[in-house]
Amino acid sequence: MHETSIVNSIMKTLEMEFEEEKLNKMSAIYLKVGKLSNIEPRLLHNAFTAKHYCGTRFHKVKLHIESTEIKIKCEKCHHITQIENYRFLCEKCQQPSKNLIQGEEMLIHKVEFDD
Numbered sequence: 750m751h752e753t754s755i756v757n758s759i760m761k762t763l764e765m766e767f768e769e770e771k772l773n774k775m776s777a778i779y780l781k782v783g784k785l786s787n788i789e790p791r792l793l794h795n796a797f798t799a800k801h802y803c804g805t806r807f808h809k810v811k812l813h814i815e816s817t818e819i820k821i822k823c824e825k826c827h828h829i830t831q832i833e834n835y836r837f838l839c840e841k842c843q844q845p846s847k848n849l850i851q852g853e854e855m856l857i858h859k860v861e862f863d864d
């Protein structure tokens with residue numbers, strides 16, 4: 750249950766980040782999950798739902814997950830390419846590159862609170 754432990758660590762991070770008063774008003778969490786992060790957004794969603802925050806202060810919280818594309822920056826011409834089908838090539842000069850600038854991350858992008 751890889752995704753369950755991710756959900757747990759997200760909630761732990763938020764509990765450390767925000768004060769009690771804010772946490773009680775939390776209404777939405779926005780995540781960005783890179784396509785190379787080995788995290789399946791659908792499974793993460795399921796894990797979050799399965800946690801049954803019902804009756805807890807998180808029961809109103811909606812989880813939004815945005816899947817982010819894989820991008821590389823060419824070492825040769827500095828062009829940024831969005832990778833399709835795991836072809837790690839600069840679209841401008843065809844230089845192979847593994848210089849990832851996006852796609853491996855899992856980050857909490859935004860948190861919303863009720864007023």
Ligand SMILES: [Zn+2]
Nearest residue numbers: 823826839842
């Ligand atoms: Zn290039």
